Amino acid sequence: MFEKLVDSFSKIVKNLSGKGKISKEEIDQTIRDIRLALLEADVHLDVVRELTFLIKKEMEDKENVEYFTPSQLIIRATRDKIIDILGGQASNFEILKNPSIVLLVGLQGSGKTTTAAKLAYYLKSLGYNPLLVAADFNRPAAIDQLVYLANQNNLPVVYDHNSNSMDIISKALEVSKDQGLNPIIVDTAGRVHINQEVINEIKDIKEKFRDFVEHSILVVDSMVGQEGVNIAKQFDEKINLTGFIVTKLDGDARGGVALSIRYVTKKPLYFIGVGEKISDLEIFYPDRVVSRILGMGDILTFIEKIEKQIEEDELQKVEKYLQGDFTFNDYLSYLRLIKRMGDFKSILSMLPLSMFGINPAALREINVDPKQIDKIEAIINSMTKEERRNPDIINSSRKARIARGSGTSIKDVNLILKHFREMRKVLKKMGNIVKKENIPELNAPVNTSNIKDIMNLFKR
Numbered sequence: 001m002f003e004k005l006v007d008s009f010s011k012i013v014k015n016l017s018g019k020g021k022i023s024k025e026e027i028d029q030t031i032r033d034i035r036l037a038l039l040e041a042d043v044h045l046d047v048v049r050e051l052t053f054l055i056k057k058e059m060e061d062k063e064n065v066e067y068f069t070p071s072q073l074i075i076r077a078t079r080d081k082i083i084d085i086l087g088g089q090a091s092n093f094e095i096l097k098n099p100s101i102v103l104l105v106g107l108q109g110s111g112k113t114t115t116a117a118k119l120a121y122y123l124k125s126l127g128y129n130p131l132l133v134a135a136d137f138n139r140p141a142a143i144d145q146l147v148y149l150a151n152q153n154n155l156p157v158v159y160d161h162n163s164n165s166m167d168i169i170s171k172a173l174e175v176s177k178d179q180g181l182n183p184i185i186v187d188t189a190g191r192v193h194i195n196q197e198v199i200n201e202i203k204d205i206k207e208k209f210r211d212f213v214e215h216s217i218l219v220v221d222s223m224v225g226q227e228g229v230n231i232a233k234q235f236d237e238k239i240n241l242t243g244f245i246v247t248k249l250d251g252d253a254r255g256g257v258a259l260s261i262r263y264v265t266k267k268p269l270y271f272i273g274v275g276e277k278i279s280d281l282e283i284f285y286p287d288r289v290v291s292r293i294l295g296m297g298d299i300l301t302f303i304e305k306i307e308k309q310i311e312e313d314e315l316q317k318v319e320k321y322l323q324g325d326f327t328f329n330d331y332l333s334y335l336r337l338i339k340r341m342g343d344f345k346s347i348l349s350m351l352p353l354s355m356f357g358i359n360p361a362a363l364r365e366i367n368v369d370p371k372q373i374d375k376i377e378a379i380i381n382s383m384t385k386e387e388r389r390n391p392d393i394i395n396s397s398r399k400a401r402i403a404r405g406s407g408t409s410i411k412d413v414n415l416i417l418k419h420f421r422e423m424r425k426v427l428k429k430m431g432n433i434v435k436k437e438n439i440p441e442l443n444a445p446v447n448t449s450n451i452k453d454i455m456n457l458f459k460r
C-alpha cells in the first residue's frame, strides 16, 4: 500500500539532499514532481491542486527557509499538508444510538460483506455485542457468504432466504432488543453501477428505519482508482452518507482514493481494509499513513528536534515581552506563530502559566480560527511603522485609514487595539511578578479571567 508514493517521494527528497539552498526554479520543479507523483498514485485532481499549492507556499516561506534545508522542508511540508488534507486526526467511529443501525452500501464487489464481518469483529473487540444482518437479496449466495463469515467468527447473524431487505431489518431490530445486541450491521446488495434501483432501496431503508440508522457507510474499493472518489461523491449526493471505508489497500500500490475521499466529500474515512482476514480492518490514522508514505523516520525525528528549537527561541522572545517590551511587530509574530502551530495551546504551554497559579489545562478548549488571524494580520499590515511601535498614537482618522487599507471596519480595528493593549498589560504584569519575587515557585495571584477574556477574543 502506497508503495508508489514511497518510491516517488524518496526520489524527490534524494534530488534535494545535500543542497543548502534551492532556487525558485528548483522549487517549481520539485512541485511538478510532487504533482506527478500524486497523480500517478490516483490522488484526486482537487486534492493534488490543493496539496501542491500548500506545499509550495510552505517551501517559499522565508521563516521556514531559515531553519530547514530544502530536503527537510519538503518532507516537513508534505507531512503537515497531507495530514491536514486527511483531516488531522483519526475519525472516531461512535455508536451512540441503541438500537443503532449501521448500513454498509457500495458497488458490487467493493467488499461490503467482508467488511460487515470485519466491522462486527472489530466492534466486538471493543466490548460491543454487534448483530449482523444479511440484507443482500440480489444474489442468493451473498446471504450464505455472510452467514459463513459470521459462524466462523462467532458473530450472531440474522438471515432468511425467503425474506426481503425491509423485513429482515425489522426482524433484526427485534432480535437486537430481545438479545441485547447492538449495533446492527447491515450488509446490503451491490450493483455494477449506481442506478436508481440501488439508490431507492437504500433511501427506503433509511426512511423506514430513520430513528435507528446512525451510520450510512459507503464501502469503496481502492483499486478502482480516481473513479472511487467520483462514486463516493455521487452516493453521498444521493443518499447522504455519514462516512467511508476504503478496502483492498493491501493490494493497491497507489492508494490515492484513501488520500482523497475526505477532502472531496468532507466526510470521514473511518477504516481501511488491508487484507482478506477478519482482523484486516484498521482505523485510518492520518499521521501513521503519512509516516508510511514518507518512510523517513530519522529525518522526521530530526525535523521535530528543529521544531523544538524554534519553540525555545520563541520562549526567549516571551521573556522580552515580559519586560514590557511588546510592540505590534511582536504581536504580529505572535499571531504568525499561532497560525503556524494551529492553535493557542502550544503558545500557552510556552508561557510559564503555572507559575502564576493559572492551570494551563483550564485553557485547553481555546482554539483560534486561522481566517481570523489573516484579518488581524491585514489590519497590522495597514499600520505605519510608527503606529506599530507606538499604537497609542492611533486616533480616529488613523483608525479609519487602517480599516480602509485592510478592508475591515473601524470596529475591527478597535477590537484589535483593545486586545493588543490588554495583552501588553498582562504580559507586563506577569513580568513584574517574575522580577519582584525572583523565585519561580511563588504563588502570585494574577487575574486569570482577564487572560481568558483576551483569549476568547480569538474565538469569535
Ligand SMILES: Nc1nc2c(ncn2[C@@H]2O[C@H](COP(=O)(O)OP(=O)(O)OP(=O)(O)O)[C@@H](O)[C@H]2O)c(=O)[nH]1
Pocket (backbone or CB within 6 Å): 106, 107, 108, 109, 110, 111, 112, 113, 114, 115, 136, 142, 189, 190, 191, 247, 248, 249, 250, 251, 272, 273, 274, 275, 276, 280
Ligand atoms: N485483499 C483484500 N481483499 C478484500 C478486502 N476486502 C474485501 N476483499 C475481497 O474482495 C472480494 C469481494 O468482497 P465482498 O465482501 O464479497 O464484496 P461485496 O461488496 O460484498 O460484493 P457483492 O456482494 O457482490 O456486491 C472478496 O474476495 C474479499 O475477500 C481487503 O481489504 N483486502
Ligand SMILES: [Mg+2]
Pocket (backbone or CB within 6 Å): 112, 113, 114, 136, 142, 187, 190
Ligand atoms: Mg456482498
